[in-house]
Amino acid sequence: MPAKSPLLTSAVLLTWTVLACWHPLPAASPEDKPAPEVPPEAPAAKQKQELVVDLALIRRAVVNGILNAREGKQALEFDRLRRDKKANALSTEEVDARLQKIGLRWEAGVALLEKLADATSILKNGGFETGESDPADGWSVAASHPPTRTKATSHGGTYSVHSKLTNDGATPCEGLLRCQTPIVAGETYRLEFWIKPVAIGPSYVSQYHLQWVGSGRSTGFVAFTAKPGKWTKITVPKLVAPPRAKQAFLTFRFVTGAVEGGHGEMYIDDIVLR
Numbered sequence: 397m398p399a400k401s402p403l404l405t406s407a408v409l410l411t412w413t414v415l416a417c418w419h420p421l422p423a424a425s426p427e428d429k430p431a432p433e434v435p436p437e438a439p440a441a442k443q444k445q446e447l448v449v450d451l452a453l454i455r456r457a458v459v460n461g462i463l464n465a466r467e468g469k470q471a472l473e474f475d476r477l478r479r480d481k482k483a484n485a486l487s488t489e490e491v492d493a494r495l496q497k498i499g500l501r502w503e504a505g506v507a508l509l510e511k512l513a514d515a516t517s518i519l520k521n522g523g524f525e526t527g528e529s530d531p532a533d534g535w536s537v538a539a540s541h542p543p544t545r546t547k548a549t550s551h552g553g554t555y556s557v558h559s560k561l562t563n564d565g566a567t568p569c570e571g572l573l574r575c576q577t578p579i580v581a582g583e584t585y586r587l588e589f590w591i592k593p594v595a596i597g598p599s600y601v602s603q604y605h606l607q608w609v610g611s612g613r614s615t616g617f618v619a620f621t622a623k624p625g626k627w628t629k630i631t632v633p634k635l636v637a638p639p640r641a642k643q644a645f646l647t648f649r650f651v652t653g654a655v656e657g658g659h660g661e662m663y664i665d666d667i668v669l670r
């Protein structure tokens with residue numbers, strides 16, 4: 397057997413050493429990039445999470461004034477119908493017969509379940525429907541031009557909150573809408589709300605700010621906007637409560653800059669954190 401050349405032996409050893417030490421780096425994924433703490437203005441969720449309709453949820457919706465007792469019963473029965481239809485491919489006649497028994501049209505049933513989804517929110521009175529005074533139960537307002545509760549328009553129910561700012565000369569205006577709710581550190585939350593801008597004038601900015609009380613962290617002020625004239629849903633997914641966070645302190649800020657003619661007007665409704 398011919399002796400191995402020392403050169404070949406060294407080459408083999410080197411290859412083995414390199415192979416043994418080489419750990420391929422994982423492929424770069426979007427998560428590797430330093431992501432902003434929260435995504436900026438995000439479009440409405442394309443896929444809604446499946447709503448689990450049970451008696452506890454119905455009870456919560458009724459207690460919070462999201463549905464009345466009759467609607468609660470209808471929502472429960474409609475959800476059963478929806479599931480049966482999906483599983484058993486019911487005929488049109490069978491669906492119609494059951495809808496008649498429930499006392500609903502299909503679209504009305506879907507609308508009830510959408511309202512019911514708000515009952516999964518950990519924010520109380522996100523639709524501003526309850527409260528004797530301005531702004532509404534569970535909310536506070538502040539700054540030079542505080543927003544007001546109104547019946548002028550709403551996304552859901554009767555009420556929404558309105559902010560209208562018009563600079564006097566170049567003096568800026570600001571309105572704050574706030575609420576606070578207990579949260580669980582480490583859990584992932586999702587913020588949803590509806591806005592209807594009326595006018596977005598020079599220097600006008602609308603923002604949300606979520607402070608994780610107890611952790612010293614926040615999302616910072618994040619701007620949101622939409623086309624004036626119609627209700628638009630803003631969704632902020634994947635808000636992870638940091639360690640030691642005990643409460644979420646949510647602020648909506650409407651503000652103009654120090655410019656002549658600065659103005660802006662917006663309605664906000666159905667604010668949900670879940």
Ligand SMILES: [Ca+2]
Binds near residue numbers: 522554
């Ligand atoms: Ca409302």
